[in-house]
Amino acid sequence: MFRRVADVFEALAAPTRRAILDELTDRDGQSLFELCTRLTMKHGLAMSRQAISQHLEVLEAAGLVTTRREGRCKLHHLDTAPLRSIFERWPVEGLKGTRR
Amino acid sequence: MFRRVADVFEALAAPTRRAILDELTDRDGQSLFELCTRLTMKHGLAMSRQAISQHLEVLEAAGLVTTRREGRCKLHHLDTAPLRSIFERWPVEGLKGTRR
DNA sequence: AACATAGGCAAGCTACGACTTGCCTGTCAA
DNA sequence: TTGACAGGCAAGTCGTAGCTTGCCTATGTT
Numbered sequence: 001m002f003r004r005v006a007d008v009f010e011a012l013a014a015p016t017r018r019a020i021l022d023e024l025t026d027r028d029g030q031s032l033f034e035l036c037t038r039l040t041m042k043h044g045l046a047m048s049r050q051a052i053s054q055h056l057e058v059l060e061a062a063g064l065v066t067t068r069r070e071g072r073c074k075l076h077h078l079d080t081a082p083l084r085s086i087f088e089r090w091p092v093e094g095l096k097g098t099r100r
Numbered sequence: 101m102f103r104r105v106a107d108v109f110e111a112l113a114a115p116t117r118r119a120i121l122d123e124l125t126d127r128d129g130q131s132l133f134e135l136c137t138r139l140t141m142k143h144g145l146a147m148s149r150q151a152i153s154q155h156l157e158v159l160e161a162a163g164l165v166t167t168r169r170e171g172r173c174k175l176h177h178l179d180t181a182p183l184r185s186i187f188e189r190w191p192v193e194g195l196k197g198t199r200r
Numbered sequence: 201a202a203c204a205t206a207g208g209c210a211a212g213c214t215a216c217g218a219c220t221t222g223c224c225t226g227t228c229a230a
Numbered sequence: 231t232t233g234a235c236a237g238g239c240a241a242g243t244c245g246t247a248g249c250t251t252g253c254c255t256a257t258g259t260t
Contacts, residue, residue, distance in 0.1 A: 006115060012186075013113035014218075015106060025190055033236065051219050053237075072227040072236050080192045086112075087187070087195065090125055092180045095187065095195065114248075133206065151249055153207075158247095172206050172257040 003063045005089075008082045011062035017055045019043045021064065024078040031073045032056070103163045105189075108182045111162035117155045119143045121164065124178040131173045132156070 011017055016039075023038055024030060030038070036052050039045045056076060059065040063082045068075045087095060111117055116139075123138055124130060130138070136152050139145045156176060159165040163182045168175045187195055 006118075009109075009112045009118065010217095012109045016218085018106075018109065018189075021190055031236075047218095048220060049237080050221085050239095054218080074237070078190075080190045083186065083190065083192050084195065086183065087192075089118075090121055090178075090180045090183065092183050092187075095184065110247095116248085131206075147248095148250060149207080150209095150251085154248075174207070 007062040029075045107162040111158050129175045
């Protein structure tokens with residue numbers, strides 16, 4: 001699975017995926033079920049397990065989420081490094097690390 | 101027209117709109133026709149004038165592009181300020197200006 | 201006036217993304 | 231080894247984003 005720049009933007013396009021990133025920011029290393037319950041509770045999202053799973057695939061393909069097997073659980077970790085490509089592409093005033 | 105945070109992400113989701121931002125970064129204040137020709141030349145995009153126009157509407161709704169009437173021309177200007185909300189939402193290492 | 205240029209409006213097509221449903225696999229505990 | 235728990239796979243539905251096409255308005259030029 002390749003990691004194109006476009007993948008990052010497309011991954012961020014869906015509100016549910018942004019909520020997942022929020023959730024992982026709040027508490028890193030959650031399992032699929034953990035994410036499902038917390039998304040339902042805190043974000044009011046009522047979605048199937050598969051829906052979340054598919055979103056996680058997209059996030060992983062974009063490099064925004066990395067996974068780690070732990071027994072029968074799959075733990076998800078946040079990685080915001082790909083976000084840097086956004087600032088590197090367009091200059092944002094008052095933000096260090098941008099160029100061009 | 102409201103300006104929600106979600107609008108920024110959705111605006112960035114389409115490759116054509118990102119190309120438009122690139123083009124405006126290269127040369128700010130272009131008219132619709134100017135953008136059309138330059139997108140076709142430099143980015144190899146062969147799209148109708150309406151397509152570009154509609155993309156510009158989305159970008160303007162997101163606050164990433166501002167417009168200014170000049171006679172019969174409508175000039176488009178880049179504004180990357182809304183991009184800051186991305187870094188304010190998730191911490192990006194090595195990037196000043198992020199919080200949380 | 202007539203014509204060209206720059207853009208807007210509205211309806212319609214089409215492909216793809218977001219979700220669901222149903223069933224199957226793998227791991228751990230009793 | 232039987233059952234519960236955590237997750238994967240595949241097919242199918244549905245809405246909407248991204249385009250196009252056709253026609254209309256406004257500004258500028260000759």
